[in-house]
Amino acid sequence: MEIAVISGKGGTGKSSITAALATLAKSAVLADCDVDAANMHLIMNPDIRESFVYIAGEKAVIDYAKCRSCGLCQDYCRFDAIRFGEGKYEIDEVSCDGCKLCSRICPAGAITMHKNDKSRMHTGIYRYGHMVFGRLEPGEENSGKLVAMVRSKAREMSEKSGINTILIDSPPGIGCAVISSVTGVDRIFIVTEPSLSAFSDLKRTIELIDLLGTRMSVIINKYDLAPHVSDIIEEYCREKGVEISGKLPFDEEFVHSMVQCKSIIETKPDSEAGIVLSEIWKKLLNEKIRKQISTIN
Amino acid sequence: MRIAIASGKGGTGKTLVATNIFYILSERGEKVTLVDCDAEEPNSKAFFNTKEISESQVIQKVPVIDSDICTFCGKCVDYCSYNAIFLLHDRRIVRVMEDLCHGCGACLVACKMGAISEKEVSLGTVSKYSVNSESTIIEGKMRVGAYTPVPVIKASIKKSNNSEIVILDSPPGTSCPFIHTVSSADYILLVTEPTPFGLNDLKLSVEIVRDMRKPFSVIINRAGLGDRGVYNWLETEKIPVSMELPFNRDLAAIYSKGEIVSAVRPDVKNKFEMLTDSVLTIWK
């Protein structure tokens, strides 16, 4: 069973909640798909076993020994990545999309493509099973593909180890990386918090998941920081027919446990947040059993 | 002057800082523009009373292949670096997968039969709102499902060109959207929180802004939570801290309601006044 934890907005406590769910699962393959800012390894402190190179596209490079400064490449590039400065044509690495067109049309054959090979994917063992996480080199795009690679590695590890539960920590936003992290999963938890900005992100996230048609429910974190905004969110979810799995209070213990490289279930299982999370996990297990029974029938 | 407010991690308080600096400058009657570059989830605008001035579409071209002219040679497929063209030679099927297309135009160059033309699709919108006679907000909004927010971000930043002071609310993360935003800035404020997650992300963003050789300083939000890791690291790296905002429930509640903290709390406003002045003097 693949479970994705997602939140439109960053900083809602998604990673801390994923870590708590991993603890409750007791045995789970953890896939940190927030490849832009992976941080689950800070809590789970895995023993790294394997590292893989991920090729995040290509960038054009001009060989000035061959370049005749005709400027054709600049005319063809649609990403404004080629500029004329200091007496020569230059490629702006930030803007280059790696489409290769300039390298194909350059009459002097002066442009070659260089692979972006600094991104990595790591696998390791942590205290509740296996984990895999990606690290996208700053400025390299195509995070959606790295996410897909992290997920397929997670599935492979799940099959090999016999650990059926895969927990996915999704990236923020609504772009291709998020879509890549949730397509085909069995269940999605959306973590939100009671602020108007988180609420507007939540609406966009629900819109996105609706397109995919996956079963989702919402966890409201820090609900007591603005109870009436929390009410507005609940009301909205009710209207949309999206279940609220639980509401967690703001608890500094989340931060304290993170500082100790632990999840809140490991440090304070009896806190209000800990109890609500345990209930969320129990409900999920029941869903799973019901699903199995219905497939048998 | 262009000031980017950024943070590797989302939810550190980037928008809080950006909207408060903007509030202070617009109250002073400065000619200032706030650009919300978080095109996947823009939400700076909600903190102000605004009037929409204009909205424009951000357009990308995608190929249209005329299957009557197409000989199914497959040259366009070879040229496409994004696997956006699907072709079955024997069954004479060709299809453009618009969601994968980056609009690079390579297929157009590849096709010698003249079977490919182009049409325009929307990647999102850029909207301009006025807050008062001198201050405006520009909001980029990516269409749900578009392959990247970058063109929308670029178009949003471009729109702010004639303003004297521009505040860029950067998208989270350290990939292309973040880099496009901060690379257009003269000064960067990195917002972090004093936790292991905050430190991890801060290190990554510092690495990038140093690579870009941009002047920057750090704002510590939710001070008092967490540990000393961020402080110790900043000290050894000799990175200046330009402001600390303590964590307290009251501030969190004000922000949650979509209110500008500086408008409600004079003590916080004072902090932001000092921050704004110090950033502006660096520039002058």
Ligand code: SF4
């Ligand atoms: S590879 Fe494409 S995006 Fe990069 S410089 Fe060449 S034409 Fe422009």
Ligand code: SF4
């Ligand atoms: S425009 Fe570029 S990305 Fe789009 S289909 Fe043609 S070659 Fe592929």
